[in-house]
């Protein structure tokens with residue numbers, strides 16, 4: 325890694341990210357470097373890292389360059405790579421606007437889960453077209469502290485297991501990934517959401533994220549939860565012919581999720597840039613980066 329690296333810090337409903345602008349993809353960001361930067365005590369701290377690269381400069385995004393100039397190279401806080409990050413893509417859009425790379429309004433962002441279209445709303449929120457959910461068949465269960473719940477397998481480009489519970493406190497401390505059965509359902513790991521009802525089409529959730537542990541929000545997770553709740557509540561837009569909107573409360577705020585007939589899902593929520601600075605050269609050397 326070269327020295328004098330600029331960074332920003334941002335969050336979406338308190339799902340927080342280290343943002344590293346690197347338009348020409350010049351930085352070497354191995355998993356250990358990402359984990360060191362995301363370390364909350366010895367690094368900058370974050371649930372994940374948004375590596376901001378021009379699509380044309382990244383081998384995983386080149387094919388999307390004609391549609392989306394910028395690629396969100398998303399990493400979890402342990403350095404692992406994920407297909408998509410819903411809160412991350414809103415914060416990414418906010419960063420592009422702040423840096424003058426895009427105007428307020430509509431923009432396209434390349435992700436490993438495909439090109440996502442975002443709209444920077446006038447009130448400061450960002451709305452993102454999250455694509456369609458896939459609902460693989462089969463029974464899944466999730467366990468915490470000796471309790472087991474049935475869960476819905478929802479694929480939002482990344483994998484989710486959504487369990488409806490009586491009380492979010494039953495999910496315990498969520499220090500370790502909650503075991504999901506049958507073994508082998510999620511060969512690449514899974515994000516696990518625990519959900520309670522708050523009112524009509526209004527739920528609250530906690531999440532244990534693959535690669536990051538318990539976080540205060542997960543955008544793809546909130547979409548998975550809204551899709552699972554709509555199926556449970558008889559509000560599947562494919563069946564009713566009407567859009568279904570769920571309010572999803574997360575420990576870090578609130579997300580609004582709408583699923584349209586045809587399956588397209590839209591997520592609206594805040595995106596905040598908190599700070600910007602430069603990574604200390606001595607720290608970089610000491611961290612072996």
Ligand SMILES: N[C@@H](CCC[C@H](N)C(=O)O)C(=O)O
Pocket residue numbers: 339372400405406407408409410411412482483515533534535536539541542543544545
């Ligand atoms: N916090 C994100 C999801 C980030 C990726 C996830 N941990 C995974 O590995 O799939 C969101 O807001 O969607």
